[in-house]
Amino acid sequence: MEAVKNAFDFGDMPRSELGLAAAALAFLLWFPAMPHSSFGMATMIQFLMFSLYGMGWNLIGGYGGQVDLGKAQYVGIGAYTTAVMMIRWDVPFWFSMPVGMALAVGWSFIIGYPLFRLKGHYFAIATIATSLVLKDLFEVWDFVGGARGLEIPMKGDMPNWLYLQFREDYYYYYILLGMFLIGLIYMNGFRHSRLGYQLRAIKDNEHVARSLGIDVHWSKIKAYAVATAYVAMVGSFHACYNFNIEPEDTMSLDLSVLIAMMAMLGGAGSMWGPIIGAAILVPMKNYLGSWLGGQAGFAGMDLAMYGLIIMVIAAAQPRGVYGIVEAVRARRR
Amino acid sequence: MEELGIQILKSAVSGLIMGLVFALVALGLTVIFGVMDIVNFAHGEFLMVGMYTTLLTSPLLGVDPVLTLPLAGLVGAVLGVMCYFGLIRFLLRGPMIAQLFGTFGLMIFLRNLALLFMGSEPRIVHEGWLVGKSILVGPGVVLESTKVAAAALSLISFAVVWWFINRTRVGKAITATSLDAEGARYMGISTEYMNALAWAVGGASVGVAGGLLVNFWPVEPGVGLLFTMIAFATVALGGFGSVRGALVAGILIGFIVNLPPVWDAILRSIDAAGLRGLEIHSFKYTMVYAVYFLIMVLRPQGLFGWKQ
Numbered sequence: 001m002e003a004v005k006n007a008f009d010f011g012d013m014p015r016s017e018l019g020l021a022a023a024a025l026a027f028l029l030w031f032p033a034m035p036h037s038s039f040g041m042a043t044m045i046q047f048l049m050f051s052l053y054g055m056g057w058n059l060i061g062g063y064g065g066q067v068d069l070g071k072a073q074y075v076g077i078g079a080y081t082t083a084v085m086m087i088r089w090d091v092p093f094w095f096s097m098p099v100g101m102a103l104a105v106g107w108s109f110i111i112g113y114p115l116f117r118l119k120g121h122y123f124a125i126a127t128i129a130t131s132l133v134l135k136d137l138f139e140v141w142d143f144v145g146g147a148r149g150l151e152i153p154m155k156g157d158m159p160n161w162l163y164l165q166f167r168e169d170y171y172y173y174y175i176l177l178g179m180f181l182i183g184l185i186y187m188n189g190f191r192h193s194r195l196g197y198q199l200r201a202i203k204d205n206e207h208v209a210r211s212l213g214i215d216v217h218w219s220k221i222k223a224y225a226v227a228t229a230y231v232a233m234v235g236s237f238h239a240c241y242n243f244n245i246e247p248e249d250t251m252s253l254d255l256s257v258l259i260a261m262m263a264m265l266g267g268a269g270s271m272w273g274p275i276i277g278a279a280i281l282v283p284m285k286n287y288l289g290s291w292l293g294g295q296a297g298f299a300g301m302d303l304a305m306y307g308l309i310i311m312v313i314a315a316a317q318p319r320g321v322y323g324i325v326e327a328v329r330a331r332r333r
Numbered sequence: 334m335e336e337l338g339i340q341i342l343k344s345a346v347s348g349l350i351m352g353l354v355f356a357l358v359a360l361g362l363t364v365i366f367g368v369m370d371i372v373n374f375a376h377g378e379f380l381m382v383g384m385y386t387t388l389l390t391s392p393l394l395g396v397d398p399v400l401t402l403p404l405a406g407l408v409g410a411v412l413g414v415m416c417y418f419g420l421i422r423f424l425l426r427g428p429m430i431a432q433l434f435g436t437f438g439l440m441i442f443l444r445n446l447a448l449l450f451m452g453s454e455p456r457i458v459h460e461g462w463l464v465g466k467s468i469l470v471g472p473g474v475v476l477e478s479t480k481v482a483a484a485a486l487s488l489i490s491f492a493v494v495w496w497f498i499n500r501t502r503v504g505k506a507i508t509a510t511s512l513d514a515e516g517a518r519y520m521g522i523s524t525e526y527m528n529a530l531a532w533a534v535g536g537a538s539v540g541v542a543g544g545l546l547v548n549f550w551p552v553e554p555g556v557g558l559l560f561t562m563i564a565f566a567t568v569a570l571g572g573f574g575s576v577r578g579a580l581v582a583g584i585l586i587g588f589i590v591n592l593p594p595v596w597d598a599i600l601r602s603i604d605a606a607g608l609r610g611l612e613i614h615s616f617k618y619t620m621v622y623a624v625y626f627l628i629m630v631l632r633p634q635g636l637f638g639w640k641q
Binding site: 061065067069114115117118120121122124125126128129130132133136137140253257260261264268300301302303304306307308309310311313314315316318 | 372420423424427428429430431432433434435437438439440441442443444445446447448449554558562565566569616618619622623625626629630633
């Protein structure tokens with residue numbers, strides 16, 4: 001019961017933050033009823049997806065300080081599990097999603113055990129390596145469609161709640177919003193949990209954490225598994241939402257980097273960081289991309305600006321937007 | 334059986350030569366890492382800039398691609414110094430995570446700048462003294478002269494860098510900085526200058542590597558990632574910060590990349606029906622990633638490493 005109480009306990013947050021969060025939540029709930037373009041809707045769904053990815057990354061990368069650049073492999077595992085089970089054995093989404101999460105978590109234990117013997121950039125580059133190995137394997141594995149990927153066929157009439165097939169996007173939106181809220185509440189509980197405190201101790205100083213009796217290696221692996229569950233869950237959703245998955249768009253390094261970047265831009269190691277990061281970068285990426293890349297004919301310009309912003313943030317304020325907020329707040333006091 | 338023998342010879346020769354090229358690509362990374370403990374994710378993008386430099390300046394100046402190598406090296410060095418003073422210097426003040434993302438941002442920036450100005454189609458040098466010529470080594474084993482020249486120049490570059498680091502006063506100052514930056518500062522060495530110099534040397538060597546590579550490897554904006562990963566694997570295997578290690582490890586990686594064709598030839602010579610599906614020619618570079626992972630886990634200091 002303690003854990004559940006913790007999860008709903010937002011008491012340690014400043015009033016102003018809670019007020020803003022409530023306003024944002026009201027906006028998110030109300031959004032489909034407001035006039036919007038289908039592009040706007042797609043952007044909002046992507047924003048929710050990347051917020052969840054970012055939350056997962058933030059668990060291990062933010063609270064734990066272990067920079068993971070291989071999150072995309074778990075997106076891929078989640079997405080492929082759902083797609084394969086749906087195509088071959090007609091398994092509904094609500095059953096294949098937990099299976100995908102379990103498979104991803106299992107894989108995270110297998111590679112997490114050796115991975116967490118490494119530290120700092122050695123760890124970061126090794127996560128890239130595992131992710132790329134898995135992607136290369138999926139690209140030649142016929143069972144999952146090779147490099148061409150998989151296409152999910154229509155399953156009967158729409159709206160189809162079992163297989164998550166809808167004609168209107170707002171169904172997807174509300175399902176994802178539900179996942180988002182569950183993820184947020186779990187995250188809040190995690191902050192106050194034993195593992196959450198252990199992770200922050202490890203981030204501050206591993207030697208001290210070990211001397212306090214924390215099993216550093218095992219704590220990292222556990223947190224990594226939780227982070228993986230978040231990412232795999234959204235991966236499963238991604239498969240149903242897109243109807244079409246391939247290794248390039250579910251497992252590429254670009255996706256891993258994007259996930260880490262959003263959490264980092266918003267503020268790694270803070271509750272709202274990944275959400276702020278996704279709220280800034282997803283619309284920017286989509287609208288800049290379609291405007292500069294599509295209409296003005298400057299392909300690459302949007303991502304170049306993106307890289308520039310990342311460089312400036314990393315050099316000027318490594319703790320991201322939320323770090324700026326905290327700095328301002330500290331000065332006022 | 335004869336096919337197998339030819340394949341082994343082919344793989345050995347090609348492994349040695351490509352290995353030398355990989356070693357040259359990794360050289361810059363290991364110099365920079367040795368001096369300041371920073372991993373440059375944009376390393377492959379430096380290579381790409383070197384490749385485009387040779388590709389574009391050779392027809393512009395009307396000279397052979399080989400003669401533009403000093404220019405490619407110069408561009409690489411200038412780029413390295415610019416990055417150091419414009420970005421890396423600020424990143425060093427922040428936590429490790431900021432260093433990772435800073436160079437990652439640089440990678441995305443350079444890659445997409447190339448996309449913006451150069452377009453996405455792969456391009457290669459079509460004319461030159463070396464292009465299209467080849468040397469017959471043995472039965473069925475043909476060597477392109479572009480690759481042989483690249484390997485030879487790689488050896489020369491290694492000799493120059495080794496001489497510079499181990500035999501000159503400035504090189505010794507660089508070594509001192511990498512061993513103990515604070516101690517070096519007490520001895521009156523300007524570590525700031527040494528850091529910039531390491532970026533210049535690193536940028537120059539990878540720029541030259543790019544100029545050589547574009548003679549036989551098409552350049553496109555996304556070409557960097559594969560080489561970044563190969564360079565990481567090479568540096569990890571040789572030991573972070575070790576110049577000698579980069580050379581040995583580069584050659585080893587070259588052999589590893591050329592193992593799959595040998596394996597496939599063995600399978601074909603046995604010709605067992607059950608083994609038909611076990612061909613691994615499409616896993617050439619997957620092996621590199623796997624090797625990197627194994628080295629990091631089993632022997633993090635590498636073969637010749639002195640940094641952990």
